[in-house]
Amino acid sequence: MLIGSLLVASFVIFGALYLAPGSVLATLSGGRALPAASVAVLNQRYHLNAPFFAQYWYWLDNAVHGDLGISITLRENVSTLIGNRIWTTAGLVLYASLIIFVLGIGLGVLAGLRPGKLDTSALVTTAVTAAVPAFVAAIVLLLVFSVKLGWFPALATGTSGASFLTEVKDFTLPAVALALSSLAIVARVTRAAIREEADREHVQTAVSRGIPHRQVIQRHTLRNAAIPITTVFAITVASLIAVSAVVETAFSLNGVGAYLVQAAQSKDIAVVQGISLVLVTAFVVVNLLADLMYAVLDPRVKLGAKAS
Amino acid sequence: MSRLVFANRKTRGDLSVARGGLGVASGKRRFAGGKLGVAGTICAVVVGLAVLAAVAGPFIAPYSPTLPNLQLAWVGPVSGHLLGFDFEGRDVLSRLLAGAQTAMLGPLVVVVLAMAGGALFAVVAAWRRGATDAVISSGMDVLFAFPGILLAVLATTVFGAGLTAAAVALAIAYLPYVARVLRSGALKERNQTYVQALEVQGVSVPRICFGHILPNMSGIIVAQATVLFGYAMVDLAAISFLGLGVQPPAANWGVMISENEPGILQGYPLPALAAGLCVVAVVIAVNVLGERLLEREGQR
Numbered sequence: 001m002l003i004g005s006l007l008v009a010s011f012v013i014f015g016a017l018y019l020a021p022g023s024v025l026a027t028l029s030g031g032r033a034l035p036a037a038s039v040a041v042l043n044q045r046y047h048l049n050a051p052f053f054a055q056y057w058y059w060l061d062n063a064v065h066g067d068l069g070i071s072i073t074l075r076e077n078v079s080t081l082i083g084n085r086i087w088t089t090a091g092l093v094l095y096a097s098l099i100i101f102v103l104g105i106g107l108g109v110l111a112g113l114r115p116g117k118l119d120t121s122a123l124v125t126t127a128v129t130a131a132v133p134a135f136v137a138a139i140v141l142l143l144v145f146s147v148k149l150g151w152f153p154a155l156a157t158g159t160s161g162a163s164f165l166t167e168v169k170d171f172t173l174p175a176v177a178l179a180l181s182s183l184a185i186v187a188r189v190t191r192a193a194i195r196e197e198a199d200r201e202h203v204q205t206a207v208s209r210g211i212p213h214r215q216v217i218q219r220h221t222l223r224n225a226a227i228p229i230t231t232v233f234a235i236t237v238a239s240l241i242a243v244s245a246v247v248e249t250a251f252s253l254n255g256v257g258a259y260l261v262q263a264a265q266s267k268d269i270a271v272v273q274g275i276s277l278v279l280v281t282a283f284v285v286v287n288l289l290a291d292l293m294y295a296v297l298d299p300r301v302k303l304g305a306k307a308s
Numbered sequence: 309m310s311r312l313v314f315a316n317r318k319t320r321g322d323l324s325v326a327r328g329g330l331g332v333a334s335g336k337r338r339f340a341g342g343k344l345g346v347a348g349t350i351c352a353v354v355v356g357l358a359v360l361a362a363v364a365g366p367f368i369a370p371y372s373p374t375l376p377n378l379q380l381a382w383v384g385p386v387s388g389h390l391l392g393f394d395f396e397g398r399d400v401l402s403r404l405l406a407g408a409q410t411a412m413l414g415p416l417v418v419v420v421l422a423m424a425g426g427a428l429f430a431v432v433a434a435w436r437r438g439a440t441d442a443v444i445s446s447g448m449d450v451l452f453a454f455p456g457i458l459l460a461v462l463a464t465t466v467f468g469a470g471l472t473a474a475a476v477a478l479a480i481a482y483l484p485y486v487a488r489v490l491r492s493g494a495l496k497e498r499n500q501t502y503v504q505a506l507e508v509q510g511v512s513v514p515r516i517c518f519g520h521i522l523p524n525m526s527g528i529i530v531a532q533a534t535v536l537f538g539y540a541m542v543d544l545a546a547i548s549f550l551g552l553g554v555q556p557p558a559a560n561w562g563v564m565i566s567e568n569e570p571g572i573l574q575g576y577p578l579p580a581l582a583a584g585l586c587v588v589a590v591v592i593a594v595n596v597l598g599e600r601l602l603e604r605e606g607q608r
Contacts, residue, residue, distance in 0.1 A: 004446075005453035012454065013462065020466040027466065131591040133542040135549045135565055136584035143577050154573050242455035246546045250569070261550045264465040272465045276458055284453050 002288050009280040010063070013273050014056050024048060030072055030267030045069070068274035073266050078274035081259070086278070088255035089244050091167075095175035096182075097237045104183040105229060108190025112198070112225075113217065122187065130184035134243050137177040138250035145173060174251045178243060182236035189232040193225040200224075226297050234290030238283045348600060351593035358590045361408035371399035373406035373559040382576040394568055394579040396557075404586055407559035411587070414471050414553070415540035419533050421479035422540075426486025427529065431517045433487075434494035445491070448484035456481035456543050464552040471554055474547045478540055486532060493528045497521045531601035538594040545587050561586050 020027040025034075028042050043049065047058045062068070068078035111122040132140075146154040152173045197203060198221050206216045245257030252258070256275050263271035344352055366373070370388075380397030383389075391400035433444040456478045463477035464470065497503065498521065506516045522529075547553040548562030556563050564583035571580055 005450045008450045009453045012459075016462055016466045127596070128588075128592060131538065131542075131595055132588055133546060133591070135546060135562075136588055139565060139569060139572050139577070139580050139584055142572050143581070147573060147575070147577075239455060242457045243546075245457065245461070246550060249550055260461060261552070264461050264550075264552055265469070267465060269465060272462060276462055279455075279458055280453055283455060287453075 002284055005284050006281060009284070010060055010277060011056065013276050013280070014059050016273070017269065018052070027269055028072070030269060032072065063274075063277055068277070069270035071263070071268055071271050073263075073268045073271075078271050081271065082256055082274060082278060085254055085256045085259055088253055089248065089257055092171060092174055092178060092244055092247065092253065092255060093237070093240050095168075095171050096179040096240055099175055099179040100183045100186050100236060101233065104179075104186030105190050105233070107183075108187040108229075109194055109222070111187070112191040112194025113221075119191070122191070126184035126187050128184075130181050130188070132181055134177050134181065134246045135250050137180045138174070138247060141173045141177050142251075174247050174253060177250065178240055178247045182240060186229075186232055186236055190225070190229050193228040194221060197221045197225045223297075227294060230290060230293050230297060234286060234293070238286040238290075241279050241282050241286070344600075347596060351596045354589050354593035355597065358408060358412055358586075358593075361405050362412035363409075365405035365408045369399075369402035369405040371402040373398060373403040374557045376557075382571060382574070384576070384578065391582050392578055394564070395571060400564075400579045400582055403559045403564060404561070404582060407561050407564060407583070408586070410471060410548075410554045410558070411541070411545065411561040412590075414475050414544040415537050417475045418478045418482065418540035418544065419536050421476065422482040422486050422536060423529060423533050425479070425483050426490050427522060427525075429483070429487040430490035430494045431521060433491050434498045434521075435513065435517055437498075441491075444487070448487050451480075451484040454481055456539075457546060460543065460547050461550075461552060464547070469552045469555060471544070471548075474544060474553050475540075478543055482536060482539070486536065489532055490525065490529065493525050494521060497524055527601070528605050531598060531605050534594055534598035534601055538591045538598065541587065541591055541594070 017024050017027050022031075024046070025039060025042060025048070028046065029038075034042070047055050050058070066079050068082070070076065071078055071081055074081065107122055107126075111119040142154055145151050153170060203216060203220045206220050207213075242257075244255065245260050247253070248255040248258035249261050256278065260272060260275040260279075262268075263275070376396035376398060377393075378397050380393045381395055383393045383397070385392040389399050389401070391404070394400050394403060429444050429448070433441040459481045460474040460477040463473040467473040503516060503521065506520060511519075544553060545560075545562035545565075548560050549566045551566065554560035554563050556567055561583045565580050565587075568576075568580035568583070571577060
């Protein structure tokens with residue numbers, strides 16, 4: 001399944017070259033006029049005289065070995081260009097995931113366990129924030145916390161070797177902008193899962209047998225609710241990977257997402273293909289990790305079990 | 309593995325419910341009978357205004373939405389110009405009205421394409437079952453590996469920046485999600501006795517599928533389409549925000565946010581905020597209405 005998804009995704013990414021109007025060479029050069037020597041290099045690199053599937057195979061083989069081609073605008077290795085920026089994006093996505101994990105699940109559990117005012121206000125707030133796209137969240141956060149209050153820098157200082165704390169501060173607003181709508185979704189699903197488990201018979205039985213409230217919640221409610229919560233958490237974290245492009249652009253961060261957008265604007269196809277491949281792989285791996293988590297959380301789930 | 313995928317599937321379908329709606333528990337039953345309530349009415353009005361702006365916006369815009377006048381750049385609200393001027397001195401209200409067209413039409417195209425393709429796959433899978441269903445379902449699982457925005461960026465690189473390439477790419481990215489939800493609906497219809505009766509009467513298969521099964525699924529189709537519209541609106545606005553969708557100077561809400569973003573730091577936040585508010589208001593309204601429709605489907 002995992003390999004299948006990656007193969008199909010890589011095929012789509014490679015096949016995009018052939019879907020484009022005009023010749024493959026024109027697509028590779030982004031419509032730029034190239035000297036004959038460069039054309040020869042591209043011809044050789046992409047094996048343009050070989051059959052289509054052979055070309056795909058060469059391209060995939062190179063990609064698996066870390067060779068993602070050469071940027072037509074910067075004349076540099078795509079892998080190197082990605083490598084320089086990947087930690088910005090990884091840091092951003094991890095920071096946002098942490099925020100979602102702590103605040104999203106925390107808020108959902110609280111609202112789920114305590115019906116009443118807190119629950120109602122949480123429902124209304126999350127309904128609104130779930131609909132706020134990352135780029136709108138970005139401008140509002142910049143306006144309030146950077147321009148009006150001056151708590152966070154508007155632009156990341158970007159100096160390498162800055163202290164860890166400075167970096168955390170630089171990344172806080174982008175991470176919150178990235179996390180906001182997913183946080184609301186995770187909170188809502190968590191609340192619904194908790195509520196559903198709390199109403200089930202085994203929990204009521206546990207309560208009526210006089211098992212302490214704390215134990216009932218920990219062992220019977222939370223444990224069972226953990227599976228849908230894990231699912232929604234994994235899906236939202238995976239979706240952050242693509243949305244990071246929007247947030248990095250809004251905050252002028254130098255990550256792979258913002259670079260993907262620049263490359264798309266300048267029609268630097270090798271870079272777009274390379275970054276797409278890396279991001280899709282990350283997306284699939286996060287989903288795989290979620291599947292592994294189910295087996296840990298629920299002993300009934302056996303990996304590789306046959307379809308019922 | 310398939311158990312896991314099933315668990316995944318179930319929650320993925322539920323995500324739409326989680327995303328929108330002011331679903332306060334006591335309110336759910338009250339609105340289910342078809343009445344909208346206060347929140348629902350407000351949402352319907354917001355959507356109605358957006359549709360009106362999309363249809364008539366360019367004609368009712370009081371000033372030119374594209375003609376720059378740099379002397380008026382960043383000037384705040386004055387009489388006759390309710391929302392002031394943007395970074396090139398254009399009337400913000402006129403630009404918002406004109407921008408509604410692409411902001412609303414783009415998601416509509418995405419939804420129509422994704423629903424049509426998804427419904428086709430769903431009905432074929434539910435009718436043939438067995439191997440055909442297995443091939444379609446696993447094909448859809450594999451397609452899930454491609455996030456919508458990423459596919460749209462790839463498409464705009466190859467075909468050139470613009471709304472068409474982005475909208476088609478998003479429709480393809482949403483297709484597996486739609487097909488999955490509609491497939492379970494189609495399977496339910498497939499097992500109904502009226503389908504057997506039609507088969508016995510010798511009605512042709514396409515006729516049963518498209519003349520009877522699909523119309524009976526119209527409720528769930530409309531509900532899903534409404535929810536999907538919200539997603540498509542956010543993703544397409546993001547693509548335009550990134551400079552890969554609608555191209556300036558054409559007016560579009562996503563474009564307006566990105567071109568007026570410098571104003572946030574320079575102390576002129578109104579143009580960017582107004583465009584952002586338009587996107588958020590429509591998305592919330594569509595989500596609430598979509599959730600109501602889904603609830604009604606669940607109760608039938």
